[in-house]
Amino acid sequence: MHKLNKSVIVYGPPGCGKTTNAQRIATALGLTKIHDNWDPLDRQLAPFNTLHLTNSSGPWPPHVRRVARYADVMQQIEAGRPLDITDLATTSRPRCRSCEEEGKGLDANRLCSDCEAMAPAYQKFDALIAEGHSRHQAFLMSGLAAHYF
Secondary structure (H helix, E strand, O other), X not given: OOOOOOXXXXXXXXXXXXXXXXXHHHHHHOOOEEEOOOOHHHOOOOOOOEEEEEOOOXXXXXXXXXXXXXXXXXXXXXXXXXXXXXXXXXXXXXXXXXXXXXOOXXXXXXXXXXXXXXXXXXXXXXXXXXEOOOOOOEEEEEOOOHHHO
C-alpha cells in the first residue's frame, strides 16, 4: 500500500456512494481522517492525511496523470488487496470544462483562470476520486498536485 502524506478528494453527486465507501477508501489509502461536505471554492487549504468528500464539480486542476476506474478500485478493496495509487495505469489527462473550451489543460503551463486561482488549495492533495459523466463512471486520479511541487 502507498502511504499518502497528503490528502484525497472524493467528488460525486449525492447518492453515488461517497459517504458509504469513505471509510473503506480511506483505510485502503492509509488515511486516518474523513471530512464530509468539503468545498474547494472556499480556498482553504485542506488538512493532511484526510479523505475529503464533496459534491462540488470543481474547478479541478487539469494535469492529473494517472487514472483508474472507480469500480476497479472498489473491487480491489472488496477483495482485500492493497490499493497502491502509484501502480495505476497512465492515461490521458482530464481537463476542466474551461480548460477544454479554451484549448488548455494538456500543457501544465497553460491553465484556465479558474484552475490557476485554485492552485494553492490543491497543494496538499495526492489524489482525486471523481465521479465521471454517468453515475457508474468514476475515476481515481493521482498526481493531482504534481505541477505545484
